[in-house]
Amino acid sequence: MTLKSGVLIAGSCLAAIASVGSVFELSSGQPDWGVGPTRLILGFCVPLVVICFYAAVQNARANQK
Template sequence: MIMTPKSGVLLAGSCVAAIAAVGCIFELSSGTPDLGVPTTGIILALSAPIGVICFLSAVSDARKHNS
């Protein structure tokens, strides 16, 4: 399967969002997040679905252009 530029950018965005989500989970589990609980929670709430959406969009785009 060949990756298109669009699917590559979406996959990179998915990776960044996943890293942010995991980082937020670790920060929140430490008890004292550097950015505060509300800000870290908002970042987690946004980055988790964005990561999933970007990943699914990257796979969909790659499949569409390789058919």
């Protein structure tokens, strides 16, 4: 694993945590930051999880020995 792969995996993990937190906030009925910003975070982080994870896997495969 390269440094770039590690950073991408870390970004994917952080985005996944933010996504799960946003889902719980929205399901509670009254999100702390309001519905709009929480939906925005969720909408931004879900694709970011997939993109970062895919890029990390591609980078790791490209640098495999």
